[in-house]
Amino acid sequence: MSPAILLSFLLGYFALLIGVAYFTSRNNSDNASFFIANRNSKWYLVAFGMIGTALSGVTFISVPGEVGAPAGNQFQYFQFVLGNAVGFVIIATVLLPLYYRMNLTSIYSYIEHRLGYFSYKTAASIFLLSRTLGSATRLYLVVIVLQRFIFDSYGVPFWATVLISLGLIWSYTFKGGLKTIIITDTLQTFFLVLSVFLTIYFVCSSLNLDIPQAFETIKNSSYSKIFFLDDFLTNKFYLSKQFIGGIFVTIAMTGLDQDLMQKNLSMKTIGEAKKNMFTFTGIFVVLNIFFLSVGALLYIFATKNGISIPLDHVTHQPRTDLLFPEIALNHLATLPAIVFMLGLTAATFATTDSALTALTTSFCVDFLGMNKKENLDKGNTVRKRHMVHIAFSILMFLVILVINALNSSSVVSLIFKIASYTYGPLLGLYSFGLFVKNRGLHDKLVPFVCILAPIACFFLDKYSAKLLGGYVFSVELILVNGLITFVSLLLISKKTDQQTKF
Template sequence: MAPGILLSFIITYFLVLLVIAYLTSRKSSDNSTFFIANRNSKWYLVAFGMVGTALSGVTFISVPGKVGAPGGDQFAYFQFVLGNALGFLVVALVLLPLYYRMKLTSIYEYIEKALGPVSYKTAAGIFLMSRTIGSAFRLYLVVIVLQRFIFDTYHIPFWLTVLISLGLIWSYTYKGGLKTIIITDTLQTLFLVTSVFLTIYFICSTLDFNIPQAFEAVKNSGYSKIFFVEDFVTSKFHVSKQLIGGMFVTIAMVGLDQDLMQKNLSCKNIGEAQKNMLTFTGFFVVINLFFLSVGALLYLYATKNGIAIPIDAITGKPRTDFLFPEIALNYLSTLPAIIFMLGLTAATFATTDSALTALTTSFCVDFLHFDKKPEQSAQMVRTRHWVHIGFSLLMFLVIIVFNSINDAAVVSAIFTVASYTYGPLLGLYAFGLFAKTRQVNDILVPVICVLSPAICYFLNLYSAKLLGGYVFDNELILVNGLITFIGLLIFSSSKSSPTVNEIKAGKEMAV
């Protein structure tokens, strides 16, 4: 596939996004529009657009690649997806009503009322760090594909490819913010979903399969095992670990994450927000099953045509992340290659643009206290623009550093990082919700939130020796949250008789 053709389609794609940005922000680009889209988003657009945000380029490339990975992943990831679905239900039925009753712009304002100002800054800081790292990892995965298949041809260095990508994302999000993203993410999810279905169609055509034959081929391929019930202690794929891990990763990375919650809070009311979450959950489960099916078909195609897993230029090791782009761009025809690249670009930039907006919102509200200032001013808008630029540059630096040291599958790296960084958020929110009669020692909260991941790292490193061969997977996030909760409980005391204001605040926080 000629790099020039792919590049021309990507440029056209971004021009479309810029037009959408102009149309959505020309009448209003104030902070209310940027942060919460004036609380006037259509729930069905939010639900569909969130699919692209939640999936990202990681799902697009790494999930199909892991189906035939040497570790024997097969469809084990779908157990994690089912756990995600349980987590989405908790978010819709428990957390969303809380956020709407309190009329929050940043969800970390809840922690200030429940635990105190230091806890509040700690929670917001954890989000800023976690989301910056996670979004940088996701963008990194796509940029290395763009570099390998397009920009290397023009001798453009990797760092410049990253800078161009972030600059393009910044250009269509810095004015309209969430209002623009609700529309662009809907378009990008449409590209993503269409790409998945058309990829399945093209591969099936190449393998001379009709749909029933493709289903049978996947079923009998040796790649389609979903539920793993053997070796609870030593296998990270055991169904209970995956379900529990998927559920609590979702509660933390969605329900306690400003990014996806910001979109939910832009709906008109709690009813529409919950319809959005439940509809999104259905989309999410189905599309992930199709991604896994793409993976099985890719390995069947590779086996038939003698295609080996591509080698990473940095580590010299086989890299399953590259199998999908290798086949789509070098072995299929022009149209499948274009559709793949558009789907990949849409998946990743839907995640990154949303993350940059959420990071900017959290910093402006949680640290600069825009919500506590009586008027929207031109100076505040300019400050928001500089914050937006600052997080774009920070993400750039994280990607450059990660590129210099990475030698693991990106999808595993992201959820490993999430297990450590999002775990304390679980503990903080759980304490606020279930220990209402206790007052935490606010000044010690940052220490507890650092020690908890450190203990978990130690447990994960030596679990086989300490716990009779037990191997942790994503359920480690629950352990992390539990350690944080216990730490908060130890350094807390019984609350004194509440004041009138505290009683009022408690009623607002009641679930």
Template sequence: MTPTSILILIIIYFGVLFLISHFVSKKDSGNDAFFKANKNSKWYLVAFGMIGTALSGVTFISVPGQVGSPDIQFKYFQFVLGNAIGFILIAKVLLPLYYRMNLTSIYGYIEQRLGTISYKTAASIFLISRTIGSAARLYLVVIVLQRYVFDAFGVPFWATVFGSLALIFAYTYRGGLKTIIITDTLQTVFLVSSVIFTIYFICDSLDYNIPQAFEAVKNSNYSKIFFYEDWLKSNFVVKQILGGIFVTIAMVGLDQDLMQKNLSCKNIGEAQKNMFTFTGIFVIINIFFLSVGALLYMYAEKNGISVPLDSFTGKPRTDLLFPEIAFNYLTLIPAIVFLLGLTAATFATTDSALTALTTSFCVDFLGMDKAENASNPNMVRTRHLVHIGFSGLMFLVILVIYLLNSDSVVSLIFKIASYTYGPLLGLYAFGLFMKTKTVKDKFVPIICVLAPTITFVISAYSKEIFGNYEFAEELIILNGALTFIGLMLISRKATEQTRF
């Protein structure tokens, strides 16, 4: 597949998104539509669209790429099982709380429970976490587009990043969440179709039918799921499942991005149906992605294909194996299918993140949900400026990641999440479980900086401190626990008004 044909396909793809954005936001581009989709979203559209947002290009490329490592293989599925438990806990515990309080920003709970400074701290943690995490996700796909498309036209990396963010901004800045609900549904169709068709095309290239492919994957050196031999290692099953539970609670249940979609449903019943449906689809689609990874490595072995080298570090980069095979070894149709899936996965995540970042800043720091601001015509213009600001910030973060990162992007994102989302976990745990206590509000930012700092030091020296113990995703539990302990140290008796 030539760079020109890939570029034409991307242009057509974004043309469809612009048409959807135009018609969806034509009648209503106000703040209520942008922030909450007028609280009129269909639960089944939200459930299906959330797949594209939750998975992203990272799952599409990095998860299959990691399967080739002997210490990883299908290890990720242990984490996915933890994710599923976390989604159920969110549906049963956090969603009822958010609906009962009729929140636009979920961090409004912290304001009423712990105080204004705690509230601003929680919102700030989200803004930092989501900006870095979404930038890392978009960075991965821009690297692929740069290597297989824009290098051929002499376009520099920074221009590819800028153009990608400009396109996302252009179709989201008016309709916001109302547009995202529809575009994410379309993009999830491309994503799910892509992974299914990719399995079919690779099986066909390997001369397998589906049952034969299942047996081949099962009997391969890539399909080990449960690692329970050494509890000190990061791939140990209990660590992965616990990490999956708490990362999900933090990165989904305490994250404005994914919760914003849930809060756009008419009522709590529909929001919970959305979460349960989403959980089932999420588990199944991740099994497909892991299977794609095993098939890719089997295909690479058969055809003598090496893992491509990173153009920046010169080291093998497993993130690039899938696009390398799709663009250079399979036929035109599989290449198109791969490109549509990758583009859909990544831009569904980034457009949703930009909308959530804008919503959080406008509501949590500018008070746009307050009654006195509802009819102010300048608020829409201010919202547009905030949207531009976060697009620019994400642009700068991607450039920094490009200069500094050489790890798999999956590892990078969960490493970031362990440090940035941990304090959110501690704040909400304190609020929910310590009903008779509140905190000395002005000290909360200090606790939320100290906890991840101590966590980083413990993680860096864990082998020396704990006898070769390696932290994995369960690092977020330590971070949240340290935050909780710190909040207990600055706690005081709560009044009736601050108990929920």
């Protein structure tokens, strides 16, 4: 497909988002609007818009690509999704009531009230690191596609493509913040969902299959195995590993993450926030079934038409992340190509714009204390917020360049590997705060615990086969990380008569 057509579409899409941002922020762009949308969001808009934030371009490209990966992944990812669903229910019934009861703007303020100053700063710092790495990795995936299928044709270097992408995102988020994000994410989720169903339709048409025939073909193919129950020790896809990992990755990456929780905290009541989470969970599970189905159809199409998995430009090895864009943009008609680009752009930028807003909010509240210094000049705090927003955009730019230089694996695998190390200490901190009563922490030692726990996990993961009788870790490593943190916190605490309030 012509790079000029794709570029025109991309520019038109961002013009639409900038227009939405203008109308949502022209009357009010203060910090309350930016951080929590004046606590006036509609739960059904947030529930639908969170789909785009939670799924991202990784789900759109990498999950379908992994279905036919050489490791024999098939539909094993759905085991993880089922764990995600349980994690979302725990968030709605345990964490959200706590956050609303304390009337939080930043969820890490709970750690300050419960554990102390250094614990609070550590938790907020973990989020800033985790979300920056995770969001940069997600954006990196779509930038690869933009570079390969659009900007290479114009001789634009990779770093410039990254800068253009971040500049476009910054242009429609810097002023309105969460108030704008809730509307743009709803719009982008609509495009994402539409593109999934249209992609299935277009690929089925190319295979001369109607929808019932397509799902029967998928069912009878070699790609549809969901549950893996053989070889517990060495199989990373074993059901319990994926399911348990899915639960705790969700609790950490959603319930203990300012990004997605910030949207929940923008609603008037806890009842609306719960309705949002339960509705979101149902849509999330169903939509992932369709993403996996897209993956199976793509590999069936590729086999029928003699299409190989594209090679990575750097490593020259097959890269499953690129199969979907290769087929959509080079082997289908113009309309399917536009639909693909629409879905990919919507999914990835819905995640990145939300992340930049959450990173800005956390830094402004947790490190600059903007929700506490009410006597400061309003204009001054807004200007500081703009500078923080720019700084995180630049930081994400630099991280993407580093990832591009180092990474050659599937992006979905990389994201969950990063999460296992960076979000694990948050699990330990919140578990200690919620379940350990009448013990006081040696607060100044908490940062060291949260650094040493991931290091211990790294070596445990690397040598687990030798140390644990052949056992190989998967995403459940995050639980081990949280347990190491939790036990270490117990060791640096002592019994106290003071009663816990939260």
